[in-house]
Every structure is written in structure tokens, then in C-alpha cells.
Amino acid sequence: MALVTERIKTEVKEIVYDFFADECEVNKSEISDQTNIINDLDGDSLMFLELIEIFKKKYALEIELKTIGKYAIKNPVETIGQLIDMQILIIEHENRILELV
Amino acid sequence: MPVIKTAFIFPAFVRDYQDDKSPRIENFNNHLNHLLDIASRVVDPELTYFDPLQQDFLDHELRTQYVAYIYGCAISEILQQRSIYPDFLCGYSMGIYSALNQGGAISFADGLLLIRSAFQEISYTTMTGRFGMAGIIGLTESDILEILTFFPEVEITNQNSPYSFVLSGRQSDLENVLIKAIEEGAFHARMLNVTVPYHSHFLKSAALQFAKFVYTLDIRSLKIPVVSVLSQDLIKSPEDIKAELVENLYKHFNWYKTQLKLMEDGVTRFIECSPGKSLKKNARTIEGDCQFESMHEILSR
Numbered sequence: 001m002a003l004v005t006e007r008i009k010t011e012v013k014e015i016v017y018d019f020f021a022d023e024c025e026v027n028k029s030e031i032s033d034q035t036n037i038i039n040d041l042d043g044d045s046l047m048f049l050e051l052i053e054i055f056k057k058k059y060a061l062e063i064e065l066k067t068i069g070k071y072a073i074k075n076p077v078e079t080i081g082q083l084i085d086m087q088i089l090i091i092e093h094e095n096r097i098l099e100l101v
Numbered sequence: 102m103p104v105i106k107t108a109f110i111f112p113a114f115v116r117d118y119q120d121d122k123s124p125r126i127e128n129f130n131n132h133l134n135h136l137l138d139i140a141s142r143v144v145d146p147e148l149t150y151f152d153p154l155q156q157d158f159l160d161h162e163l164r165t166q167y168v169a170y171i172y173g174c175a176i177s178e179i180l181q182q183r184s185i186y187p188d189f190l191c192g193y194s195m196g197i198y199s200a201l202n203q204g205g206a207i208s209f210a211d212g213l214l215l216i217r218s219a220f221q222e223i224s225y226t227t228m229t230g231r232f233g234m235a236g237i238i239g240l241t242e243s244d245i246l247e248i249l250t251f252f253p254e255v256e257i258t259n260q261n262s263p264y265s266f267v268l269s270g271r272q273s274d275l276e277n278v279l280i281k282a283i284e285e286g287a288f289h290a291r292m293l294n295v296t297v298p299y300h301s302h303f304l305k306s307a308a309l310q311f312a313k314f315v316y317t318l319d320i321r322s323l324k325i326p327v328v329s330v331l332s333q334d335l336i337k338s339p340e341d342i343k344a345e346l347v348e349n350l351y352k353h354f355n356w357y358k359t360q361l362k363l364m365e366d367g368v369t370r371f372i373e374c375s376p377g378k379s380l381k382k383n384a385r386t387i388e389g390d391c392q393f394e395s396m397h398e399i400l401s402r
């Protein structure tokens with residue numbers, strides 16, 4: 001289990017905001033934690049997949065995608081804030097994230 | 102300076118016209134209307150009334166193929182008028198017809214007739230059952246194959262990326278596969294808006310009938326290389342083209358490997374010749390030094 005510091009939390013938030021601003025061609029200032037990924041940004045599951053790959057590489061995470069999928073079924077992500085929270089949990093717990101369900 | 106190689110890529114269908122800013126693009130509308138006019142005389146008079154702003158024909162499986170083909174040809178030709186030339190051409194699934202037309206192997210009218218003939222043969226073959234295709238994102242191929250041991254008639258018919266697959270089969274089987282896929286941790290699993298199990302064994306007899314039409318056509322040698330999505334090899338002779346057209350109906354393809362092969366061959370720029378950007382979106386997880394551009398991004402410059 002990794003220790004997630006405030007610095008990492010800030011970094012995760014920054015990456016997520018930058019990612020969606022770039023992918024969805026919107027100004028970063030238009031995104032907030034309450035922004036709905038599908039309805040407001042026209043986001044999709046491929047973006048989600050790409051973002052997870054970015055975090056897997058950046059933090060050398062040992063986690064299978066399907067583990068995240070199983071977690072997401074019980075903890076659906078709709079907003080940017082929820083996505084950031086889930087990402088932090090993934091960094092913290094990796095494959096053991098399902099034990100939180 | 103490194104040489105930039107460009108591939109024009111053509112989708113099979115149009116999902117939406119959200120990226121179509123063509124009214125603002127000089128010359129494009131005139132050319133599109135010209136091709137629509139020809140198509141309306143060759144295969145379907147309704148094409149005269151096509152209006153992208155009305156999101157026309159998206160639920161009409163045959164007309165959306167015609168529209169994808171017409172857009173593909175129109176965009177490719179306008180790009181070349183602007184001195185943007187392809188080093189390679191490649192069609193995603195039924196996008197092969199645009200690629201072959203732009204490569205100089207078939208006439209514009211023959212491309213339309215091929216689409217109609219394939220669709221007619223497929224419709225006869227599949228009229229006795231309910232079929233379809235589905236997309237699964239977030240599982241590996243081996244995860245999906247494990248699920249398919251319980252559904253032997255469902256096939257993985259295309260791979261878009263390491264974690265994105267397309268399946269074909271009977272609709273009821275596919276619906277059950279999707280339920281299992283979600284249980285197994287897929288991020289996304291849904292039926293696609295088609296009623297035909299393209300690229301599956303179900304279409305083999307349709308392909309044999311389609312071959313009778315294919316072999317009546319005057320198919321010429323390619324002037325621009327076209328890459329096979331079935332084998333990832335260059336399609337060389339007219340005989341190869343005929344075989345590819347027939348096999349393209351019932352054999353699996355691999356879009357992911359095709360993109361990687363093009364990159365191996367030096368392609369760093371992919372231009373999607375369609376009013377949407379589904380192929381560009383698909384390419385998000387492709388690693389490497391390359392860029393994917395949509396019609397709007399290029400033509401509006």
C-alpha cells in the first residue's frame with residue numbers, strides 16, 4: 001500500500017484536469033470537480049482507459065484494468081472529482097482496491 | 102529533416118456528423134454534392150437529399166455506408182487538391198471501398214455498386230436470424246476468449262487497441278457476452294448500431310455470392326499502396342484486390358496491428374477521411390510518435 005501524499009494528490013488532480021482539457025478541447029478553467037465527464041465533456045471509456053495507462057506508467061502501478069473495472073461497477077464514476085478520488089485510491093491500494101468494496 | 106509519411110484512413114460507417122464543419126470549407130461542399138449527385142443516380146436517389154445538419158441516414162445501415170464512402174472520397178480528393186498526398190491508404194472494415202477508389206483500383210461508381218452488392222448478399226444470408234456486433238473495452242483478448250468458451254458462435258472480429266475489441270455473432274449471444282464482460286471488469290460493453298455480423302463465419306456464403314459480382318468488375322492496379330487490414334500486407338495485384346474484397350466480408354481484421362504496421366513503415370501522420378473522428382478517438386491508446394488528424398482539423402486550416 002503506497003502512501004499518497006498531498007503532493008501526489010495535487011499532481012493527480014493536475015494530470016486529470018490537463019488531460020481532459022486537452023482531449024476534450026476545453027479550457028482548463030471550465031473544468032471543476034463537479035464537471036460530468038460524459039454529459040459536460042463528451043468523454044468516453046477510451047479516455048478513461050488512456051488516463052489509467054498514464055497513471056500506471058507514472059506511478060509504476062501493479063493493477064489489472066479489469067480490477068479497476070470491477071471496482072467501478074460498484075463505485076461508478078461520473079464527475080472529475082470522483083475520478084480523481086478513484087485514481088488516488090488506485091495509487092494507494094493497487095490490485096487490493098477491490099478489498100475496499 | 103525526417104520524411105513525414107501520411108496515411109489516409111477511411112471508416113466503414115458514419116456515426117455522427119459532429120465534426121462536419123464543411124459549410125465553412127471552400128470547395129468541399131461543391132465536391133461532396135457532386136459525388137452525392139453521382140451516387141444518387143448510380144445507387145440511391147435519396148442520397149440527393151442528404152443533409153449532414155439533419156444527421157441524415159445514421160440509422161440506415163446501407164446509406165450510412167454510402168455516405169461514409171462518399172465523404173471518404175470527397176475529403177481525400179480535396180486534400181490532394183491542397184497538395185496533401187497519402188503515402189498509404191487504409192480502410193477500416195468496409196472503408197476498404199474508399200481506399201481502393203482513392204488508390205485508383207476501382208471507379209467511384211463501382212465502389213458504390215460493391216457496397217450495394219455486399220449489403221444485398223449479406224442481407225439475404227442473415228435474414229433468418231438476429232445478428233449484430235458489440236464492442237468491449239477494458240478486457241484483454243484472453244479475458245474475452247475465456248468468456249467466449251460459453252458462446253462458441255461469437256467471434257472476436259477486430260482488435261482496435263490492446264484493450265478494445267469488436268465481436269460479431271447472434272444478438273442474443275452477444276447480449277449475454279456483454280453481461281459477462283461487465284461482470285469481469287470491462288469498462289464499457291455495448292451493442293453496436295449494426296444488424297450484420299461483419300467479418301464473421303456467418304457471412305462466408307454471402308461472400309461467395311459477392312465474389313461473383315467482384316469478378317465481373319474492371320479492377321486496376323493500385324497507384325497508391327493500400328494496406329490490408331486482414332493481413333497487414335500491401336495489397337498488390339488486381340487479383341489480390343478481388344480476393345481481399347471477398348475475404349473482407351467474413352474474415353477477422355486487426356485495426357490495431359494495421360496502425361502499428363503503418364507506423365513501422367514510417368507513417369507519422371494519419372488523416373481520418375470522414376465527417377467524424379471515430380478512428381482518431383480509437384487511436385488514443387496507440388503509443389509512438391504519430392499524430393491523428395480529423396477532416397475538420399485539416400480542412401479548416
